[in-house]
Amino acid sequence: MTNIDQLECDSFSKELNFMLLLLSEETTEQQPHLVRSALINMDWDHFIELTRHHRVYPIIYKRLKDLAIYNKWIPTKVMASLQREYQRNTYQMLHLSGVMDTVCRILDDNQIRSIFLKGPVLALDLYGDISLRTSCDLDLIVPMEDLARTESLLLKLGYVKDDYFETILGDWKWRHHHITFYHPIIGIKLEIHWRLNPGPSKEPGFNKLWTRKRTSTITNYPIYYLGREDLFMFLVSHGARHGWSRLRWLADIDRLSRQPIDWVVLRELLYKYQYAHIGGQALILSEQLLLTPIAGRIRAIMGDTRTRRLAQDALFYIRQMVNLHTEPVPEHISRYHKRHLFSLMSTQQKIIFILSFLYPYPEDARTLPLPTKLHFLYFPLRLIVWTWRKTKKITLQEGGYK
Template sequence: MMQQTPAAELLLAVARRFAGIESPEEIRLRASRVTDWRAAMDLARAHGMEPLAAYYINTDCAGMFAPEFHKRLRAILVGNTAKFVVLSTDLIKVLRILEGRGIPVVPLKGPVLAEKLFSEIPWRDSCDLDLLIPRIDIGRAKDALVNAGYRLDSELRSSEENAAFHWTSQLILYPDGIGPALDLHWELLPSLFPCARYFDSVWQRLQHSAFDDIEILALSAEDQLFFLCAHAARHSWHGLRHAVDIARLIRVSPNLDWDSIIHAARGSDGVKVLALGLWMVNRLLEVDLPETALRFANAEIDGRQFASRLLERMVITDPEQYETSSELRLQLQLANGWWPKLRCAAGYVLLPTAAEGVLRLPASLFFLYYLYRPIRLTAKYGMKFFRMISCEITRTHAPTDGLITGKG
């Protein structure tokens, strides 16, 4: 692994501390080597770890710095606590609106995950609320929330929204006043991504849980682990917080059914997605995995150059400097076989995004959205983009290439 800056070393120590690996003494040692605290906290913020870093630096390094600096750290924690309260209050309000209509809903990430992973402090920085709703109930959920004062974040006319459903997996709504956005999902992962089939039966494995004295539906620990690995992969491991989430979930879930989750991953093109997540927390944060999980992760990921590059990038690069084009590349590397790779590439190239909605095409010309995106991508990336897709699909047929092939 390449040499790290003192700020990166401290951030990794904070992540390991949260995962139960590092000691307070190590936090103090790493903190004593940091000279540019503005840059250090900026790095923590870029990795989605500013509240967590502020908490451990403030507690484990008490008295090491000027009172003004500790006051700044406490201000970060107070601000994040206030945000947590707002998110929690809005979540309960939305849950009651939807439950009043008889609509099943599963809160994802946000304050529910923060409370599950670390009930002592709302360390996890979140800006919106993600809710999983059955596809059949999305229309009713949208109407209920619009009637309650939310508005759709959509450039498409209402007559076109249903036609747009088949290319996305979520609707975004905003409150009329100040408050967090709502992301209504009917799929945990868009269907064209590798491993999306894992979530086909997730509704059959939901569990009842408690949040702020109310009963909610929640993912099982095994499904939550796979979801966090898939979410990290979808976003090209864009920040250390992905690893922190996975590592902490493993720590607070000692009864994980590892055989079950590995078996499910093998049956859904999710082998490399799960293995990469486990491999990253083992190598990056030194998390001890059960022998079954460690053998599985090492067999699938050891020696893969793309994984080694991800590991090095995570500890030496500010996430704001990551190349967006790496997201598709990683999806192609995680997919097994030429057909999943082709589906993933076709989805990225052809399926419109919110940016295409600004065209405001009439319903009769709706199909032109599918032509506009390839034109935009060609203009932006040129032949480099298409060479990358062709290369990744071709490598599927080269068994000696360690970048793509694997035992999954």
């Protein structure tokens, strides 16, 4: 890329730059001048905080151990802290591996096909070691028609469904993309997907994913996970939707891009499902922040003006440790994120997204309760109910009520 395409990273902290240096596979023991200069006036507490926020402490610990020449410059307490996090994560990933094996066997015994999206299978595939990637839960996708049976089986295993969203007139099928289950005894969370991403995104159906799946060797039992090209699409769409606010997701793209991907097939899929600009955003970020070598056959998707702008916009999340998963999200970040999500959509997706506001929301049923058999009336009443709800909210605020 030319100089004009360089991302504006001048405001990155010294600690963030050092972490990026360690995350890059291109950093070797033959570059002591880079590392030594990066360590001047280092705030080690902030550095550790960054590794935790971005969920990359296992990789950082391993890199510092492998780059032994630099160990003498790293405070003992820093290495000890990273080692504790690394060991804790190793136990967690072993625990998840056992649960994954159990869940997969149960589903197979009941003729339910499943494809794991993240977790230990992803860690082993991308990093060659389950201890080098963090994961707090297991994500898998099943056919929509098997969703009810999957839920029933998990409930029998002791999992509790987290009804974190409300639904009306079947809108859950396209407004959402997964349901969450938690096991209170073993402390494991499962996300069961029927789509890879929430609507209005376009994506391959389960049967297409199934024909391109791979088999993991992580256990003695066959565990299926996404083919490389489908995995790339899933990871870039997931990372973009969260603003790349965790560098763990970008590290995944770096490792995956170094694998034997069929770039021609991937490019066709990205354009077919309208992910080319998102794929380009991920590759620009990975190339410039982690020095990822990019194959010539895919570079064309990185040159678009919109794609470069999306990559620059993502730095908003990275430079200031934005956490989108902990409520309440600061108002200015929430506003920025809503705009960013809209900017990620294709023109077709934006039209569908805007039209989706005409479809009734669960809030409509709370504002104007109707018997279930009359819920179809929420369609013609949608605008009236929405206006009533907004007017009522404004009136309460003016009266001093929140």
